[in-house]
Amino acid sequence: MSRIPFVGIFSPRGTGLSLYGNDLVITSVSKQLIKLSHETFIVKDFLVKDGQQLKPILVQQKKLDGEIILSVPRELCVIREIEFPYANIKELREALTYQLDSFIPFNNEDVYFDVHLLSHNRHNSKVLIVAVKKEVLDDILSRLKALEIIPSRVIITPFAFIPLIVDKRGSVVIINKNKNNYNYNLYENSLLKLSSIARNEDELTKQLKTGAPDEVFFTNKDNGILQKDSPVQVSQMDENSESYGAALYGISGYPCKLSLIKLRRKQLNPQTSAMCFLIGFLVLFIFLIPYIQKINNLATLKTVDSRIKSIKKDVKIVEKTKEKMELLEATVINVDKISEKYIPRIDVILELARILPNDAWTKTIKIDNNLFEIEGDAVSSTNLIPILEDSPLFSTVGLASPVTKTQSGREKFRIKGKIEKQK
Numbered sequence: 001m002s003r004i005p006f007v008g009i010f011s012p013r014g015t016g017l018s019l020y021g022n023d024l025v026i027t028s029v030s031k032q033l034i035k036l037s038h039e040t041f042i043v044k045d046f047l048v049k050d051g052q053q054l055k056p057i058l059v060q061q062k063k064l065d066g067e068i069i070l071s072v073p074r075e076l077c078v079i080r081e082i083e084f085p086y087a088n089i090k091e092l093r094e095a096l097t098y099q100l101d102s103f104i105p106f107n108n109e110d111v112y113f114d115v116h117l118l119s120h121n122r123h124n125s126k127v128l129i130v131a132v133k134k135e136v137l138d139d140i141l142s143r144l145k146a147l148e149i150i151p152s153r154v155i156i157t158p159f160a161f162i163p164l165i166v167d168k169r170g171s172v173v174i175i176n177k178n179k180n181n182y183n184y185n186l187y188e189n190s191l192l193k194l195s196s197i198a199r200n201e202d203e204l205t206k207q208l209k210t211g212a213p214d215e216v217f218f219t220n221k222d223n224g225i226l227q228k229d230s231p232v233q234v235s236q237m238d239e240n241s242e243s244y245g246a247a248l249y250g251i252s253g254y255p256c257k258l259s260l261i262k263l264r265r266k267q268l269n270p271q272t273s274a275m276c277f278l279i280g281f282l283v284l285f286i287f288l289i290p291y292i293q294k295i296n297n298l299a300t301l302k303t304v305d306s307r308i309k310s311i312k313k314d315v316k317i318v319e320k321t322k323e324k325m326e327l328l329e330a331t332v333i334n335v336d337k338i339s340e341k342y343i344p345r346i347d348v349i350l351e352l353a354r355i356l357p358n359d360a361w362t363k364t365i366k367i368d369n370n371l372f373e374i375e376g377d378a379v380s381s382t383n384l385i386p387i388l389e390d391s392p393l394f395s396t397v398g399l400a401s402p403v404t405k406t407q408s409g410r411e412k413f414r415i416k417g418k419i420e421k422q423k
Contacts, residue, residue, distance in 0.1 A: 013066030014250015017144070017151065018160065018242035019073050021179070022047040024143075027243040028064060031251045038247065040240045043147070051146035067250035070144070070151040071160040071242050072260070074183040076136055078104045078111075079195055080129045081118070089117055092127065104131050112137055112154070112260040118193065128192075130156060132260055154260040155246065158185040158195040162256055163248035164241060165217075166190045173211060174237070175204065176219035186211055192256075208232070343393070343419055348372060351393045360384060373400055373416040381413035388417060395420050 013030045024046035029038040046054065080103045084092065093115055100108045113131035120126070137154065144151065161174045165187055172187045182204045186194040194211075198204035208216065212232075219237045238244070248254070308318070345367050352362065352374065360378035372394070378384060381403045388397040397417035404412045 012251040014247040015064045015066055015068045016160070016243040016246030016248070016250070017068065017070040017149070018157075018240075018246060019047065019140070020239060020242075025240050025243040026064070027240055027247045028066075029244065029247040029251060030065070038244060040243065046143060047140075049143075051143065054143060054146045064149060067153070068149060068151045069160075069246040069249050070140070070154045071246040072132055072137065072140070072154060072156050073178070074157040074185075074195060075178050075181060075197060076132055077156050078106070078129075078131045080104055081126060081194075082129060083124050083126050085124055089115060089127070096129065100129075100131070103129055106131060106133065110134060114258050114260050116159075116192070116256065116258045118191075128195075130258060130260065132156075137260065153249070155249070155256065155258055156260070157183060157242055158192050159256045159258055160242045160245040161185060161217075162187070162190060162192065163245045163252070163254050164237070166254060168215070170214035171211065172215050172217065173208065173213040174217045174219065176242075184208075186213065343370075348393065348419060351391055355387055355391050356384065357387070367419070370419045371416065372419055373414065375412075375414045377406055377410045377412045379410060381411040381415075384413065384415060388415065393419060 013028065016027045016029070018025045018027075020042075022045050024043040025040065026043065027038055027040040029036060031037075043054070082103060096103075096113065096115065097108050100106070100111070100113060104111070104113075111131040111133055113129060116128045116130060118126040118128060141151075157176070158174075165172050165174070167190070168187075169189055172190075174185045174187070176183050181200070182198040184194075184196050184198050184204060184207050185192065196207070198207060215233045215235065217235050217237045219241055220239055249256070304318070348367055349365060352365065356362065357378070360376060362374050362376040364375045366373040381399070385397050385399070388394045395418045397415060400414040400416040406412055
């Protein structure tokens with residue numbers, strides 16, 4: 001199916017990867033018009049098996065389609081919020097390559113890093129510096145390579161949740177419990193504002209009371225951290241939400257451009273390339289062909305003018321031909337006007353058959369220009385008039401003669417009206 005041109009454009013796909021304990025969670029998402037469908041499978045003990053043990057695991061699994069996004073656990077990363085005089089984010093990223101150790105306890109050579117803009121005004125900006133040690137991420141990437149999986153983008157846990165709350169207004173907190181701590185992520189109107197690590201439940205409870213969010217989500221059981229009488233709405237997220245959210249980046253645009261490492265340039269897929277070629281061809285056809293036609297018409301006019309000047313008889317013939325063409329064109333226009341008002345009789349009969357109730361029998365149908373008259377019998381003749389009036393094909397419907405009754409008690413009717421073409 002994916003080989004058919006343009007299918008990928010109208011049915012985008014994305015794949016999200018996340019780590020849950022030692023397991024690798026893989027979620028593939030596809031979009032058909034506005035309907036989303038997904039499939040999740042898990043590679044057990046991904047972080048403890050070596051490459052030889054991992055390689056055969058996915059042989060029987062489905063092929064991963066679309067863009068592949070890896071979400072690295074928050075607890076493996078270092079995040080710092082800084083303010084700086086407003087400048088281009090690209091310039092800031094380049095500057096950090098020389099002074100990254102001023103903000104985080106690692107040198108530039110030891111980590112992969114990127115920056116994410118939180119807010120800005122005319123004078124300064126707030127950004128997050130996100131970094132992960134190279135040896136940690138390289139180990140994960142090498143294991144994925146053994147599975148022949150190459151991500152095109154690497155994000156972290158807080159950003160993977162953004163597509164899941166993109167429609168929520170106000171403040172939202174998402175908490176996921178790690179092995180030894182809690183990851184606390186605060187969002188305002190679906191934009192990440194804070195991501196921190198709480199070492200225990202007391203620190204987490206303190207952060208929740210300080211932030212006072214409108215809604216709290218737990219990616220696993222909350223263990224009663226929030227009291228039942230708490231005014232904050234508490235909801236549960238699926239444990240595979242992180243990989244699902246990461247996969248959604250592959251099919252739609254969300255407010256996050258962070259990528260710790262881009263392992264390959266995102267290339268246009270064959271469907272997109274074919275679409276670009278088609279659009280270019282259409283643009284060429286729209287603008288170039290009329291231009292060529294215009295040049296040809298001008299050349300033809302010059303030729304005609306020279307002949308008119310040299311041969312007067314030919315000029316008269318051309319003028320007469322032109323008059324005939326204008327007459328024919330006027331005739332065609334008149335015929336088109338007449339045909340616009342003409343309604344085929346079969347359409348009238350089909351409309352009557354469609355709207356008349358089953359207890360009404362039509363014996364005769366007369367159609368004259370834009371008038372019709374039907375004669376028959378029914379259980380109730382007066383009910384037929386509003387039914388016919390409701391049709392966009394009929395108007396000015398009424399009885400052509402008084403209603404009489406048959407021996408069986410049915411009402412004989414004659415109904416007439418106008419036929420108007422539907423606009």
